[in-house]
Amino acid sequence: MFIGFDYGTSNCSVASMVNGVPTLLALENGQHYLPSTLAAPTRDSVSEHLFRFSNIQPSDATGQQLLRRAMAANREEGIELHAEDLLFGQAALDLYLAHPQDLYYVKSPKSFLGAMGLHQVQLSFFEDLVCAMMANIKQRAEMETQQPIDDAVIGRPINFQGSGGESSNQQAEQILRRAATRAGFKRIEFQFEPVAAGLEYEASLTSEQTVLVVDIGGGTTDCSLLRMGPNWRGKRDRSDSLLAHSGQRVGGNDLDIHLAFNQLMPHFGAGSLLESGLEMPMKQLWNPVAINDLSAQNDFYGQRNLAELKLLHKEAQQPEKLARLLAVYHDTLGYGIVRRAEEAKIALSASPTYHSQMAVDKETLAFDINFDEMQQALDTPKQQISKLVREAVSQSGEQPDVIFMTGGSARSPILRQAVAEVLPNVPLVSGNDFGSVTAGLARWADVVFA
Incomplete structure (x- = not known):
């Protein structure tokens, strides 16, 4: 059996073909979308748990070295792992929100896969993270279908997050392929996420069109300009239909x-x-919420940063605010702060104001945000997305007949408005914002694995 597998920055989902129609599979409590999260007692628990309870071996000597280190560290800490200690999806998020300081929690590891300058052991750990998540999703999907799943088309962005250009893309895709192989998939293909979304839109077309797909995902925004329609449907060689691509690290997480x-x-x-009159260093306030930037997270939560935070607290004109920042450091609250912002973004799409609260140390902070404030805060990513749309159209030298917007932030x-302003005379349509990519991946799997 084959599936389309959207290993997303915010959520993961899979779909199979049932009577020629993509069908998303339930992955958690009847839901089709599993948050891309993982929680474990410690960082070292991930690699040991993968080996001990999933019987998944390291892929090379570096992986074996990582496993030995992890098992030694857990023994030294007196940690005895159990099968239920590794959590995924909403269960992982709920545990983190309840006990942020007591566990290892990661959201969106896909965001880190293209990072340059990493040691082989770090790359091997990312592979273990992805493998654990993929193996868990494969198991859930097989329970849902009651069939073994051997083959998958996995979605990928035009450009992964990373400073290395094509080197970042190759590194990230290699991690995904190795992880998927270890998770038990036998035949693995990749497809650009905006192309996959376009394939799902194409299924509804009765005539030929030039379509600009704008996929605003959790980690990246990707644009593809495509010739689509009945004449292309089902063809494996679509090279002549792919007119232009653009992509950048700006997505829902960045918003x-x-x-x-x-x-x-x-x-x-x-x-x-x-007290000197200087403004508080911006990096100390940016790094804790930059959850898609591995170096920023390491810099903020590193042991050496604690002394600097204490000094800033001592020298601050408003020390109570820096006391809260110290609580962010000690209780690993960065993800929780971004979670409140995400909730505000969703609510403000339908309401002019949003109110929320968050427990920080021994106080409860109240947050009030209105739509105009959100619009101002999102000006930079809005401009970046507009630039990507212009870039795709400029590359092709053609105007689209229609814009198909999809992705979690496409709502x-x-x-x-930003996309419409770039191409004001082109109709803008939408489909399943969360499921178009997954459905299109299943359609492509039906082509390549048939």
């Missing part, structure tokens, strides 16, 4: 991060002053 920084981090010291009225 949440910018909103968190602009509207929430002032409660933690952003924009405040030191945002701010982003829809």
Whole structure:
């Protein structure tokens, strides 16, 4: 059996073909979308759990070295792992929100796969993270279908997040392929996520069109300009139909991060002053919410940063705000702050104001955000997305007949307006914002594995 597998930055989903129609499979409590999260007692628990309870061997000598280190570290800490200690999806998120300081939690490891300058052991650990998540999803899908699943078409962005250009793309795809192989998939193909979304839209067409697909995912925005229609449907060689691609690290996570920084981090010291009159260093307020930037997270939560945070607290004109920032450090609250921003972004798409609360140390902070404040906070990612649309059209030298917007953030009225302003005379249509990519991947799997 084959599936289309959207290993997403925010959510994961899979689909199979049933009577010629893509059907998303339930993965958690009847839901089709599993949050891309993992929680474990410690960082070292991931590799040992994969080996001990999933019987998945390391792929090379570096992986074996990582496993030995992990098992030794867990023994030294007196940690005895159990099968239920590794959590995924909403269960992992719920545990993190309840006990952020007591576990290892990661969201969106896909965001890190293209990072340059990493040691082989770090790359091997990312492979273990992805493998654990993929093996878990494969198991859930097989329970749902009551069939073994051997083959998968996995979605990938035009450009993974990373500074290495094509080197970042190759590194990330290699990690995904190795992880998927270890998770038990036998035949693995990749397809660009916006192309997959376009394939799902194409299934509804009765005539030929030139379609600009704008896929605003959790980690990236990708644009593909495609010739589509009945004459192309089902063809394996579509090279002549692919007119242009553009993609960049700007997605739903970036919207949440910018909103968190602009509207929430002032409660933690952003924009405040030191006794010297200098403004608080921006990186100390940006790094904790930059959850898609591995170096930023390491810099903020590293042991060496604690002394600097204590010094800033001592020299701050508003020390109570820096006390909250210290609580963010000690209790690993960065993900929780971004989560509040994400909730605000979703709510403000339908309501002019949003109110939320968050427990920080021994106080409860109240946050109030309105639509205009969100619009101002999201100006930078909005401009980046507009630039990607222009780039795709410019590359092809052709105007699209229609714009197909999809992805979790495609519902945002701010982003829809941004795209419409670039191509004001082109109709803008939508499909299943969360499921179009997955369905298109299943359609492509039906072509390549038939």
